[in-house]
Amino acid sequence: MCAAPDQDTLPALEVGKGEAVVHGTVRRGGEGVPGAYVRLLDGTGEFTAEVQTSATGYFRFYAAAGDWTLRALAPGTSVDVAVTAAQGEAVEATVEIPV
Amino acid sequence: MSRTDVLVDADWVEAHLDDPKVVLVEVDEDVSAYDRGHIQGAVRLDWKTELQDQVRRDFVDKDQFEQLLSQKGIGNDDTVVLYGGNNNWFAAYAYWYFTLYGHADVKLMDGGRKKWELDGRELSDEVPSREKTQYTAQEQDKTIRAFRDEVVDAIGSKNLVDVRSPDEFSGKLSAPAHLPQEQAQVNGHIPTAINIPWSKLANDDGTFKSDDEIRKIYADAGLDTSKPTIAYCRIGERSSHSWFALRELLGEQDVKNYDGSWTEYGSLVGVPVEKDV
8 A cells, every 4th residue: 555554553673685774763852753744755855755753753664775855844843854775774863853 | 616616724624613514534544543633523434444345456336335424424415524644645535536426515625634733733532423314426437537448548648647756656666665665566657657746746744736836747747638647656545636636626627547556557467567777
């Protein structure tokens, strides 16, 4: 299916040979932000996927190797973080949104 | 038909929360979203267990749709306002589905759950109880639904609009990037299809861009509006979102949604496929 899996019930992280995982946490003042929207944009800025963070602020994307931008949306704010994913690896990112 | 006939904003919905002729319906891929709070008075519709036949790959038939809507307490003369998560993908799918079965007055709430949440608007835990109705559906309007043979025939003659992300279109990915890549069908796209991702039509908060902006996006991508158009994605819900923009917002007349989409086409034997990577 096309849509986002519940980020609270994700399986344990296993990165397959052909996969490149981008995952991390949205935080505000050190605390995880649940229910924030995280968009994954490709190297040209094109939207690729979006999930809503779990109860602890966690998000995970199964992407491909390359440069990506994570954009976190919460009421009144939008924050971008650049990440580079590599095949067979998981890259972790923290997106800090203003208090 | 104008934009405001088919698309209402969150303020309109708040102003109609107690309107007995307006039925809010939440449709999510993740059906548990409703349990985490929904707009006051909204009923839940499960796109998978309630809108799909549970044996064959097809929709519930007219009788079953009538029973479903009667059970939900939705009447023929009610204004149905659909909204949901994932930038309204499944709400748009339900909009197309309600239109397929001829519901007279159906609207989409612009931006869906995301816009509502980002606005900081109130969500409710209360599950409404609605009195049962005697709903009567129409036969499916096949002028808005494309099947595989028509899609194969459309190669090189009609507009085929692939609304998936560029990486899915090129064949680099077989599914959206937030899902494990375990699909078995071939990757790629239908020859002569143009790639106009659904996301180009929407703002970050999930609301649709203006009609003029959307018209320009399609024109720049080379859509020939003098020809009929078939939109597809992976299972037909993102393409419902684009179908909504083309037919309901821009008023294009001959636009169909191919709900079989890539999960069907990419598994067909003997059909042409283009792959760019």
